[in-house]
Amino acid sequence: MAVIPLPDAVRKSLRGLYAITPDCLAANVLLDRVRAALQGGAAFVQYRDKGGDTTRQAETARALLALCRQFGARLLINDDLALALAVGADGVHLGATDGKLATAREALGGARLLGASCYDDFERARAAAALGADYLAFGAMHPSSTKPLAVRASPSLMTRCRAELQVPACAIGGITVENAAPLLAAGADLLAVISDLFEAPDVASRAAAYYQLFEENARDLPQSTTF
Ligand SMILES: Cc1ncc(COP(=O)(O)OP(=O)(O)O)c(N)n1
Ligand SMILES: Cc1ncsc1CCOP(=O)(O)O
Numbered sequence: 001m002a003v004i005p006l007p008d009a010v011r012k013s014l015r016g017l018y019a020i021t022p023d024c025l026a027a028n029v030l031l032d033r034v035r036a037a038l039q040g041g042a043a044f045v046q047y048r049d050k051g052g053d054t055t056r057q058a059e060t061a062r063a064l065l066a067l068c069r070q071f072g073a074r075l076l077i078n079d080d081l082a083l084a085l086a087v088g089a090d091g092v093h094l095g096a097t098d099g100k101l102a103t104a105r106e107a108l109g110g111a112r113l114l115g116a117s118c119y120d121d122f123e124r125a126r127a128a129a130a131l132g133a134d135y136l137a138f139g140a141m142h143p144s145s146t147k148p149l150a151v152r153a154s155p156s157l158m159t160r161c162r163a164e165l166q167v168p169a170c171a172i173g174g175i176t177v178e179n180a181a182p183l184l185a186a187g188a189d190l191l192a193v194i195s196d197l198f199e200a201p202d203v204a205s206r207a208a209a210y211y212q213l214f215e216e217n218a219r220d221l222p223q224s225t226t227f
Contacts, residue, residue, distance in 0.1 A: 014113075014135050014168040016043030017210040018192040020078070022146070022199075023050055027060055033203050034064060038071040040207025042197075044190065046093055048078035061087040076113060084112075091115065091134070096124075105132040115170065120153035122160060129165040135190060136161050140173020141183060146194045147173065155186035162187040177209045184217040 019042040021030060034045055045068055047061050061077060065087055068075040074090035077083050081104050084092040091113025092104055104114050116128035118136045125136045138157045140150040150173055158169035170190035171183040180191055191210060200206035 015189045016191075016214055017041060017197075017207055018044040018046060018170060018190045019197055019207070020046040020048050020172075020192055020194045021064075022194050023048075025198075027056070027063070030060065031063055031067060033198050035067055036203035037197055037207045038067065038073055040204040040209075041211030042071075042073060042207050044074050044076065046076045046078050046192070047089075048194075054083075057083060058087060061089060065089055074113065076115060081107060084108075093117070093137070101128055101131040101133060118157070119151050120157065122157055125157070125161055125165060125167075129167045133167065135168040135170045136165070137170040137172050137190075137192065139171055139192075141171050142174025142176075142179055144174040144195075155183055155188070158183070158187040162189075177206065177213065180210065180213055181217060184213060 019034065019037040021034065025033070037045070045064060047064050049057050049060065061075070061083055065075045076091040076093050077089050078093050079095070079098045081092050081094070081099060085107060091108060093115035094101060094104055095117035101114065101116055108114055113134045114132060115135050115137060116133040118125040118128060118138055120138065125138070128136055138153045138161070140147065140152055141155060144150050155171070158171060161167060161169040168189035169187050170192050171188040172192035175183065175191050175193045176196040183191065193210070197203060197206050
């Protein structure tokens, strides 16, 4: 399958709904829901699959990438740099136990995206920024049914992230359409959402509601989103 590169301007505008795939869905159901999220305006998709079936993961990642290409969205792979490189995804998201950011940055080059989990830790964010992360993720912002033991983080970390590090900030954890506006006001460029999006009765409408929130909150951002 030919991989069509995204224009640089699109690649560098890191703002919008970041739809993270839920576990335990059949591949066809997952793809239908991701398609709906993209129809509603999701700008980024993260393939997050904690199962160990590498053949299925590669197939699903390729199918998700093709879908993202149809909508001009970007696909990142959670945890797995090798899978991201093998399928030609747009980037990888790494947490504290997922390998070195420096290694990933080098392997990805400048054009693909590197996201880093920073939890509630601003010094981790500072280090990740220095290693070339394209966005820094903070959370959980709210209790998360997907990850109930996730550490809780303050939205003020995102304000600091934008002001002190000039790197886009991503909020994650328990985000809903109802609680998202203060996160955008605090400086979130990306809203990473699993359950509120993918468990919605109408995934496309829920994604569109997030899209609308980004539109409404554009003028309230603490600083320009172009770094
Ligand atoms: C955008 C985004 N932010 C944070 C995470 C969490 O990553 P990690 O800490 O590695 O935990 P798992 O997702 O692997 O359980 C994420 N995946 N995406
Ligand atoms: C992966 C992850 N890391 C912190 S919270 C979380 C889960 C986010 O899922 P949800 O949007 O369902 O709370």
